[in-house]
Every structure is written in structure tokens, then in C-alpha cells.
Amino acid sequence: MRWLDDGRPEARAELDALYPHTGNAYFIGITGHPGSGKSTLVDAFIRLCRERDLTVACIAVDPSSPFSGGAILGDRVRMNRHALDDGVFIRSVATRGNLGGLSRSTPASVQVMDAMGFDIVLIETVGVGQDEIDIVRLADTNVVVMVPGLGDDIQATKAGVMEIADIFAVNKSDLDGADRVVREIKTMLSMNESADDEDAWIPSVLKTVATHQEGLEPLFEAVEAHRDWLQAHRSDRDRDRQRxxxxxxxxxxxxxxxxxxxxxxxxxxxxxxxxxLDRTETPYEAADALFDEIF
Ligand SMILES: Nc1nc2c(ncn2[C@@H]2O[C@H](COP(=O)(O)OP(=O)(O)OP(=O)(O)O)[C@@H](O)[C@H]2O)c(=O)[nH]1
Ligand SMILES: [Mg+2]
Structure with missing residues (x-):
């Protein structure tokens, strides 16, 4: 995975060798604003999975933004908690402003985790850029983490992020305004509902307090419900094909x-x-020529 992050060519042969062993993990995306409590929620979720004897790998794509100084340190502390547990593997990658670069290696890293045989692979991202949204599209179930007290929370959330949500977790529900956020999400969902498609999945909306392990059982059940819905509506092969x-x-x-x-x-x-620059070539002609050069 380090080779992948560093763009080392040796990684390619390893990836090819392990690819036949992929296709067994269940992928869950966890997306939300910086500081919304994603890592805390992931940690609580991992504990719940372990109680159920499920093994879990997690990759946190951390933008190291000014909003979340020390987040990596926090993730390290959480990592240590699971350090002696072979059933847990956590990788936290700082992007240092170079989101494109690392989110590019993430699809490959999650394949490694899949091939390692983990039951569940969690992908934590802030979902700010298209790159990240593209990554969470790899997930079977996407959890979008919202928090109260951001003002125009819902309006401020990127449309693409709202669209990928299979489950909304309103975290920090110990703070004022959680019910309002739940109402806003439900209102938004009711406007989106396609009345003609009775079979469509309607995203669940639930409240969590990750720091106190509250609402985690319902979250786990919501993931299971979405998985069941997927299984009822799409063949394994179709789901795999989409990924x-x-x-x-x-x-x-x-x-x-x-x-x-x-x-x-x-x-x-x-x-x-x-x-x-000399206007002897158009940008399109240059692009055509460079395109040929690239391949
Ligand atoms: N009050 C309250 N605080 C919480 C809750 N969940 C997390 N926090 C706190 O919110 C802060 C940020 O939590 P993180 O889990 O690091 O959030 P994150 O979304 O992973 O942050 P980034 O990865 O930096 O985007 C920490 O101080 C947590 O203790 C909650 O349910 N209630
Ligand atoms: Mg985090």
C-alpha cells in the first residue's frame, strides 16, 4: 500500500497477483464534513463489527485541512486501540493538500484490503472533491455523516454527496439541533422520491453520538437492511460489475x-x-498530438 501511495511501479505486479482474491469484502463508505466525527464513528462501528466477529479494514483519506489539525494524531490513537487485534486493519493517509494523488491510490489500496480477506472495508473521506466521490462510488453502502449546528447544513453539502447517501447518520446528536437536521433531510428525501418506483431504496436517517457509542446498533442494522435490499434487487454479479x-x-x-x-x-x-502560444497550433491540435505522444 505504501508502494501504491508512492506510485512505485513494482506495486503493479503485486496488484495483478492479488486481484483474483478480491470480490469478497463488503464496502462501506463514510463521508462527511471535516470534523463531523467520521473517524469516531468508524471506530465505534469497528467495535460493533468485532462484537459480531466480523473483520474490518479501514482506509481514511484525510485532507489534513486546517479544520482538522490533529486528526491524524486522533486516528493514530484510535489505531492503537485496535493494534493488537488481527481482525482490524486501519490505514490513515494524509493527503497534505494533494488530494488527487492519494485518492488515486485508494481504489488500489482497498483491493489489497479486500484480497487480505476482511469481511468489511470502510472508506472514510470528507467527500469534498469529485475524486473522493468517485472513490466512494466503489462502496456497496454509503453513509453520509451530518452534524447539527452548521447553519444551512443541508444546503451547504455538496449535491454529489447527498446523492450517494444510502444512510444519513446525524452525528453529534447530543448537541442542539439534531432533530432539525433529521427533519431537513427527510423533507429533502421526500421531494426526491420517485413515486413511480416503489422498489427504490429510501435512505435511512438516524441519529448517532459516536463518542458514546449511541445509535451504532441502528446504524449497523441500517447497513444490513441496505445490503439485504441490494441482494434482493441486484445479483451479486451486477453489483460486482458496477464496482x-x-x-x-x-x-x-x-x-x-x-x-x-x-x-x-x-x-x-x-x-x-x-x-x-505562437498561434501556429490550436490547443486542440496540440492536445491531439500530445495524446498520441502519451500513448
Ligand atoms: N459532542 C460530540 N462530539 C463528537 C461526536 N463524535 C465525534 N465527536 C468529536 O468531534 C471531533 C472530530 O471527530 P473525528 O472523529 O476526528 O471527526 P472526522 O470527521 O473524522 O474529522 P476529519 O477526519 O478531520 O474530517 C472530535 O473531537 C470528536 O471527539 C459526537 O457524537 N458528539
Ligand atoms: Mg477522520
């Missing part, structure tokens, strides 16, 4: 970005740039 499609797209775009990266600053790159 694989997303995975292959991510692999292609990652590879594409890497190749563009290697092209930047080369003489070919510079000469086309100069030609566009």
Missing part, C-alpha cells in the same frame, strides 16, 4: 494522469506549448 466499472474507470484516469505528469516539462510538451 468493477468504476474501478476500471479510476484505473484508466489514474494512468492517464500519471502519463500526462511524465509528459509535463518534456521538450515535446514545451514545443507544442510554444506553438499554441
Amino acid at each position: 468493477i466499472e468504476q474501478l476500471v474507470r479510476l484505473v484508466i484516469s489514474g494512468e492517464f494522469d500519471a502519463r500526462i505528469g511524465r509528459l509535463l516539462g518534456t521538450d515535446t510538451w514545451k514545443s507544442h506549448l510554444e506553438a499554441v
Whole structure:
């Protein structure tokens, strides 16, 4: 996984070798504003899974934003709590503002976790960028963490994040305003409801207090309910196909970005740039030529 994060080419052979062993884990995405309590919730969720003898791996893609200084330290402390438990594997990756780079290795890292044989793979992200939303699309069930007291909470949440939610967890429900957030989410959901599709999954909305392990059983049950709904409405192969499609797209775009990266600053790159500057080439002609160069 370190090789993957560092973009080392050796990782590729390892990934190819372990790929046949993937396809067994259940993927759960945990997305929400910085500081909404995702890691605390993940920790509480892991404890619940362990009580049920389920093994869990977790990858936290941490933006290390100014909002959440010390988050990594907090994650380390939580990591230590599970350190002696072979049934738990936690990886916290700081992006240091370079979200693109690390979220690119995440799809590969979760494959490693899947191949390691964990029952559940949790993916924690703040869901700020399209990259992250693309990643949580790999998940079977997506939990979006909301909190009271953000003002226009719902309006402020990126539309893409709201759309991926299978379950809304209103965390920090010990604080004022949790019921209002629940009401707002339910109102929003009722407006979205497609009346003609009785079989559609209606996202669950529940309250949690992650720091006190409150609301975790209902959260676990909601995940199970969504899993059951998926199983009733889509074959295993169809679900796998959907994930694989997303995975292959991510692999292609990652590879594409890497190749563009290697092209930047080369003489070919510079000469086309100069030609566009001189207006002897259009940006599209330069792109065509560079595209050929990339492949
Ligand atoms: N009052 C209250 N505080 C909570 C609750 N859950 C988490 N917190 C606190 O919120 C702060 C942030 O928690 P984290 O779990 O690190 O939040 P996060 O969403 O993982 O943060 P980032 O990864 O930095 O985006 C910590 O101080 C937690 O103790 C809760 O249910 N109630
Ligand atoms: Mg966190």
C-alpha cells in the first residue's frame, strides 16, 4: 500500500497477483464534513463489527485541512486501540493538500484490503472533491455523516454527496439541533422520491453520538437492511460489475494522469506549448498530438 501511495511501479505486479482474491469484502463508505466525527464513528462501528466477529479494514483519506489539525494524531490513537487485534486493519493517509494523488491510490489500496480477506472495508473521506466521490462510488453502502449546528447544513453539502447517501447518520446528536437536521433531510428525501418506483431504496436517517457509542446498533442494522435490499434487487454479479466499472474507470484516469505528469516539462510538451502560444497550433491540435505522444 505504501508502494501504491508512492506510485512505485513494482506495486503493479503485486496488484495483478492479488486481484483474483478480491470480490469478497463488503464496502462501506463514510463521508462527511471535516470534523463531523467520521473517524469516531468508524471506530465505534469497528467495535460493533468485532462484537459480531466480523473483520474490518479501514482506509481514511484525510485532507489534513486546517479544520482538522490533529486528526491524524486522533486516528493514530484510535489505531492503537485496535493494534493488537488481527481482525482490524486501519490505514490513515494524509493527503497534505494533494488530494488527487492519494485518492488515486485508494481504489488500489482497498483491493489489497479486500484480497487480505476482511469481511468489511470502510472508506472514510470528507467527500469534498469529485475524486473522493468517485472513490466512494466503489462502496456497496454509503453513509453520509451530518452534524447539527452548521447553519444551512443541508444546503451547504455538496449535491454529489447527498446523492450517494444510502444512510444519513446525524452525528453529534447530543448537541442542539439534531432533530432539525433529521427533519431537513427527510423533507429533502421526500421531494426526491420517485413515486413511480416503489422498489427504490429510501435512505435511512438516524441519529448517532459516536463518542458514546449511541445509535451504532441502528446504524449497523441500517447497513444490513441496505445490503439485504441490494441482494434482493441486484445479483451479486451486477453489483460486482458496477464496482468493477468504476474501478476500471479510476484505473484508466489514474494512468492517464500519471502519463500526462511524465509528459509535463518534456521538450515535446514545451514545443507544442510554444506553438499554441505562437498561434501556429490550436490547443486542440496540440492536445491531439500530445495524446498520441502519451500513448
Ligand atoms: N459532542 C460530540 N462530539 C463528537 C461526536 N463524535 C465525534 N465527536 C468529536 O468531534 C471531533 C472530530 O471527530 P473525528 O472523529 O476526528 O471527526 P472526522 O470527521 O473524522 O474529522 P476529519 O477526519 O478531520 O474530517 C472530535 O473531537 C470528536 O471527539 C459526537 O457524537 N458528539
Ligand atoms: Mg477522520
